Amino acid sequence: MIIQWEVACQACSREGHDSINCSWVYTRCRKPSYNGIRKLLRSSQPTSLGKKCFTCQHPTCNGFQWFEEQLIEWVLHQLNILMEMVVLGVGQPITGSKHSHGEIPHVRSQTVKGRES
Numbered sequence: 001m002i003i004q005w006e007v008a009c010q011a012c013s014r015e016g017h018d019s020i021n022c023s024w025v026y027t028r029c030r031k032p033s034y035n036g037i038r039k040l041l042r043s044s045q046p047t048s049l050g051k052k053c054f055t056c057q058h059p060t061c062n063g064f065q066w067f068e069e070q071l072i073e074w075v076l077h078q079l080n081i082l083m084e085m086v087v088l089g090v091g092q093p094i095t096g097s098k099h100s101h102g103e104i105p106h107v108r109s110q111t112v113k114g115r116e117s
Contacts, residue, residue: 011040012067014067027070029063036061042082 004038011019019025022040029036036058054070056063 010022024067025052029058029061031056031061031063034061034063036059036063038063039063040067 006015006019008015009019009022009024011022012024014024016021025040027038027040029038034056036056038054038056041053041055043049043053052067054063054065054067
């Protein structure tokens with residue numbers, strides 16, 4: 001008998017990877033004027049105990065975002081890219097690239113040139 005199960009990440013709770021390979025643990029700060037790194041943490045406040053959030057580690061940045069908000073933004077952005085590709089009928093996402101969540105991933109477009117007669 002073979003037992004299989006999906007690995008659930010201890011950091012973000014998403015399936016398919018563990019916390020060592022989680023691309024959500026450290027992400028780039030979203031404030032353009034800061035070169036900070038956001039860290040995925042769990043709230044210790046009584047009203048939001050255990051809720052996941054990002055805080056910027058830059059000493060003068062007060063950047064904060066709930067994980068659920070960032071995840072929704074990221075999913076909507078991915079859907080938008082796919083819809084644009086379907087509507088335009090061109091381009092393909094660069095696969096295998098490691099981009100920070102919250103950053104806009106690059107899309108490689110294809111241009112089809114006709115031959116001149």
